[in-house]
Amino acid sequence: MEVKLDKRYPLDVDSARAWKLLTDVPATAGCMPGAAITEKLDDTHYKGSVKVKVGPASAAFAGDIEVLALDATTRTLQLLGKGADRGGSSASMNLTATIESGGDAASSVLVGHAEVVVNGKRVKTIDVHAHCCVPKAMALVKHPLEAPGLLMDDTSVRIAAMDAQGIDVEALSINPYWYRAERDVAAELIEVQNETLVEFCAANPDRFVAFATAALQHPELAAEQVEHAVKKLGFRGVGVGGSVAGEELANPRFHPFWAKCEELGVLVFMHPLGTRELEPSGRLGGSGLLTNTIGNPLETTIALSHLIFEGTLDRFPGLKICAAHGGGFLPSYANRSDAVIRCFPDRVGPLPKKNPTAYLKDGQLFFDTIVFTPEALRHLIAETGPGQIMIGTDYPFPWTSTEVDLVLSTPGLSDEQRVAILGGTAAKLLGIK
Ligand SMILES: [Zn+2]
Numbered sequence: 001m002e003v004k005l006d007k008r009y010p011l012d013v014d015s016a017r018a019w020k021l022l023t024d025v026p027a028t029a030g031c032m033p034g035a036a037i038t039e040k041l042d043d044t045h046y047k048g049s050v051k052v053k054v055g056p057a058s059a060a061f062a063g064d065i066e067v068l069a070l071d072a073t074t075r076t077l078q079l080l081g082k083g084a085d086r087g088g089s090s091a092s093m094n095l096t097a098t099i100e101s102g103g104d105a106a107s108s109v110l111v112g113h114a115e116v117v118v119n120g121k122r123v124k125t126i127d128v129h130a131h132c133c134v135p136k137a138m139a140l141v142k143h144p145l146e147a148p149g150l151l152m153d154d155t156s157v158r159i160a161a162m163d164a165q166g167i168d169v170e171a172l173s174i175n176p177y178w179y180r181a182e183r184d185v186a187a188e189l190i191e192v193q194n195e196t197l198v199e200f201c202a203a204n205p206d207r208f209v210a211f212a213t214a215a216l217q218h219p220e221l222a223a224e225q226v227e228h229a230v231k232k233l234g235f236r237g238v239g240v241g242g243s244v245a246g247e248e249l250a251n252p253r254f255h256p257f258w259a260k261c262e263e264l265g266v267l268v269f270m271h272p273l274g275t276r277e278l279e280p281s282g283r284l285g286g287s288g289l290l291t292n293t294i295g296n297p298l299e300t301t302i303a304l305s306h307l308i309f310e311g312t313l314d315r316f317p318g319l320k321i322c323a324a325h326g327g328g329f330l331p332s333y334a335n336r337s338d339a340v341i342r343c344f345p346d347r348v349g350p351l352p353k354k355n356p357t358a359y360l361k362d363g364q365l366f367f368d369t370i371v372f373t374p375e376a377l378r379h380l381i382a383e384t385g386p387g388q389i390m391i392g393t394d395y396p397f398p399w400t401s402t403e404v405d406l407v408l409s410t411p412g413l414s415d416e417q418r419v420a421i422l423g424g425t426a427a428k429l430l431g432i433k
Contacts, residue, residue: 008111011099015108018099019075022110025067037065044070068094075099123419125404126426127162128269129324129368129392130170132200132210137193140185143177149396152200158395159207165393166404168423171430172197172210173239173269179217180245186215190225198233209430211239211269219253223260230264236431242272242299250306255315262318267366267429271324272299300328304365305337305356313364314353320429322366322390326376331367331383334360360384366429368392369403369421374410381410386417390426 011018025037025046037048044067069078076098100109133150145151149158152172162170174197178189190213197210212229214222229235238261243249249270261268274295275284284290300323307313307321323330330337337356341348352359359365360383367384370392371377381389391403400406407413407421426432 008109010102011108011110012106013108014106015075015099015101018108018110019072022075022077022097022099023070023072025065025079043067124168124423124427124432125166125391126169126171126423126430126432127167127393127395127403128171128322128390128426128430129271129370130172130395131175131397132172132197133174134193134196136196137189138177140189140192141178141181147396155200155204155207159204161395161401162207165401167391167393168207169426169432170208170393170395171237171269171426172200172208173271174211174213175271176213176216176239176241176244176273178213178215179241179273181215181217183215183218183221186218187221187225190215194225194229194233194235197235209237209432210235211237211267214238214240214257216240216244216249216254216257219255219257222257226257226260226266227264230266235266237267237269237429239269239271242270242303246277248306248310249303250310250312255312258312258316258319262316265318266320268319268321269324270300270303270321272296272303272328275299275302297325297328300325301330304328304330308337308352308356308359309348311350311352313359317364319364320366321364322368322429324368324370324392324394326369326371326380327360327365327367327384331360331380334383357383361388363388366390366425369406370394370400372400372406374406377406377410378412381413386413387420387425389421390429391422 013021037046039047041047046065047063048065063081066080067077068080069076071077076096079095079097081095096113098111100111102108131150132152133145135145135151138145152158158170162168174193178186181189193213197212201208201210212226212233212235214225214229216222226235226238229238240249244251244254247253272295274291275298278284278295279291284295288294304323304327313319334357341351341355354362365384366388367380368390369377369380371380377389391407393400393403404422407418413421423432
């Protein structure tokens with residue numbers, strides 16, 4: 001597994017002073033969170049517990065650090081860290097840091113380039129939760145632009161952010177804003193949108209794939225749209241909201257859509273649209289942006305719970321759905337869904353074929369990594385399985401920029417499991433070579 005990271009940091013000191021600071025290896029290591037050099041063997045060899053960090057990504061291991069190069073002329077420092085973590089993974093990080101002159105005499109830039117290799121394996125890191133937009137389609141229903149970062153006319157900033165985060169490929173999706181559009185408008189909108197998504201991906205085929213869009217409010221049309229998208233346009237996945245204009249995804253009227261997704265074998269990326277029904281009550285108002293902070297994962301929790309309890313997942317056993325934000329709150333409290341069947345047998349039913357928690361593990365449901373801490377990701381994996389997890393960044397929304405780091409620092413995973421989460425599972429599901 002190998003991850004490449006590039007990052008530029010502006011510094012407020014002149015380049016000579018910055019270089020002096022950088023060459024003080026114990027001090028430089030001391031600036032890295034979690035790093036401690038315990039022993040200096042000689043001028044270029046150190047021992048320690050090291051967390052090498054460049055920008056948002058880091059690799060942590062106990063081992064040796066060797067200074068491979070220290071070139072005062074080019075002001076370049078090259079460090080090689082090697083070691084093993086407690087799980088038996090071997091890891092190495094080759095870090096090159098160069099001080100460049102800044103815009104004026106009193107400033108400079110630290111340019112970091114790092115490559116992380118785990119057990120010598122190379123993996124393509126794939127982000128399954130990355131947003132974009134197609135303004136031409138939005139104009140058809142006068143939908144406003146939510147954030148400039150969604151635009152794809154200049155992808156250089158997006159690709160630089162991907163490089164800094166160690167992301168090789170983004171699977172682009174568009175949050176549904178068209179679920180209340182009439183059939184004719186919805187048909188035109190989806191056609192324009194899907195064709196433009198194909199153009200986005202074709203312009204950078206190594207960096208982007210996309211989830212097709214579909215007008216779920218017209219389920220038969222949506223089934224045709226996803227069939228066209230897969231068979232004619234080459235999509236391998238389709239995006240859906242967590243509800244459709246107030247209707248649950250488990251509503252039987254959506255069965256034709258699910259049947260088509262199952263038949264085509266496409267991955268469905270499910271992203272919440274918030275819980276708008278709660279908003280008029282004011283309960284999600286006030287401080288905390290609760291419409292998003294709680295509202296989004298809550299909608300995912302409700303949608304998944306209905307898909308399980310209403311038997312949708314039983315009816316379409318080949319369906320594969322990836323839920324955003326680690327599946328919302330459901331994996332954190334899934335055992336309550338089993339408990340209600342035991343504790344209130346007269347008040348539930350008809351019942352799904354399996355215990356609700358089994359659906360989190362049995363290969364129909366997948367989850368992204370947006371749960372913020374190694375402990376949270378460890379728990380999500382304990383409830384779902386390492387094969388059900390894929391990286392999500394929520395780009396361009398700034399919830400996180402450290403998902404590769406998160407996967408590398410989550411305890412209890414084998415190298416194979418880390419490789420699967422970083423990109424192996426997404427590559428299989430989305431047909432990325
Ligand atoms: Zn998102």
